[in-house]
Amino acid sequence: MKALTYQGKRSVSVEVVPDPTIQQPTDAIVRITSTAICGSDLHLYELFGPYLDTGDILGHESMGIVEEVGSAVTSLRVGDRVVVTFNIACGQCFMCQRGLQSQCETTQVKDKGSGAALFGYTKLYGQVPGGQAELLRVPLADYNAVKVGTELPDERYLFLSDILPTAWQGVKFAAVPDGGTLVVFGLGPVGQFATRVGKHLGYDVMAIDPVPERRAMAERHGIATFDLTDTVLAELRERTAGRGPDSVVDAVGMEAHGAGLTAFAQAATGILPKGIARAAMNTVGVDRLSALHPALDLVRRGGTVSLSGVYGGEADPMPMKSMFDKGLTLRMGQCNVRRWIDDLIPLVEDPADPLGVSDLVTHTVPLDRAPEMYETFQKKEDGCIKVVLKP
Incomplete structure (x- = not known):
């Protein structure tokens, strides 16, 4: 396969x-x-080389048709149309039963001190071959391959694999009070959905992003952008009455704009021998915090x-004095x-497509064009917000 x-x-x-x-026996193909x-794939493209091997298959947002099932698979049949969840979970352990599938005790990558295994996402998360391919092996398929309907196009279901539930969880974790205010930092794919989820749930939603095309997309869905x-x-x-918003979602992460010194440190780590680079990332690794620190500054007291x-x-420096003084709550984690x-x-x-799922993809191309689109997506060129590959 390709x-x-x-x-x-x-x-x-x-x-x-x-x-x-x-x-x-619990696998399916x-x-x-x-x-x-995914925006997370760009972290692999840029930063996480120390935890990747040449030839690793990338990708964790996938859907398709079941072609083969193991002897213990009970809920799937050949020909079923499925979305594949990006984290690999069992559905039965202590963590899964508490809705913490990203911490599944059956697939935790214990030798790396990590949570549940993920498709296509480095040795830290199990080095499981990913879905930017013609075929994908799905472990524990009864739980991780979700059957969907056959009438709607793929793009209505595909984002259930990761970014739509990630945005939903991000807003739920933000604990916005009824009718409250929510600011979203970043209008990439997760940020786009986070704003739409917040609006759907009845909040006053605002968003910050430096890219005009991203702001324009959010504005189509009634979001005030800056x-x-x-x-x-x-x-x-x-x-927000001088207080700041009730809640903030940081949908940017480690590769925020700015933070030149940190960006230099990240680049330097990337050219070290892999063993040394892994040790550095595990002990003194730092992120670009030019989205997180302003989010902590902006949110109101008690937010x-x-x-x-x-x-x-x-080793990220955090403004603990201010966070403590403001009485902030900080929530985070891989999506369950x-x-x-x-x-x-x-x-x-x-x-009615209340979350605007049909209005996100800007580029749909054959799998063969994936290398070109990684570069375009990273550089935010050609109005690129979301890329779908067709194997």
Whole structure:
């Protein structure tokens, strides 16, 4: 089969690799019909090389048709149309039963001190081959391959794999009071959905992003948007009675704009020998915090900051004095996809499309063009907000 493989920093290529096979009775093989490039994939493209091997298959937002099932699979049949959740969970352990599928005790990558295994996401999360490929092996398939309808196009269901539940969780974790105010930092795919989720739930939603095309997309859905300027925090405080918003979602993460010194440190880590780089990331690794720190500054006293953007540093400086003084709540973590699926499928299937799922994709291309689109997406060129690949 063809698959998108990691070759080095800012280097990926489509290669012919062996087809996946059933390895456990609980596995299924899915022929991929649509798979997306996630903002988290760009962290692999840029920063996480020390935890990747040449040839690793990337991708964790996938859906398709079941082609083969293991002998212990009970809920799936060949020909079923499914969305594959990006975290791999069992559905039965202590964590899964509490809605913490991202911490599944069956698939936790204990030797790396990490939570549940993820598709296509480094040795830290199990080095499981990903879904930017023609075929995907899905472990524990009864729980991780979610059957969906057959009438709507892929793009109505595909984002149930990751970014739609990630946005939903981000807003839920933000604990916005009824009729309250929510500011979203970043209008990439997760940020777009977070604003729409917040509006759907009845909040007064505002968003910050430096890219005009991203602001324009959010404005189509009734969101008040702001450029990333020196005065934007003051403007937002003025709109929120001088206090700041009740809640903030940081949908940016470790590769925020600015923070030149930290960006230099991240780049330097990326060129170290892998063993040394891994040790550095595990002990003195730092993130660009030019979204997180303003979020903590902006939110009102007693408010909540919810992190949907990925962070990976172990030595990040945090304004603990101010956080403590303001009485802030900070919530974060990988999305627990299955926890939210039942809430989201009716919204995805609603003919009115209340979350605007049909208005996100800007580029749909064959899998062979994936390397080109990684670069375009990273550089935010050609109005690129969301890329879907068709194997």
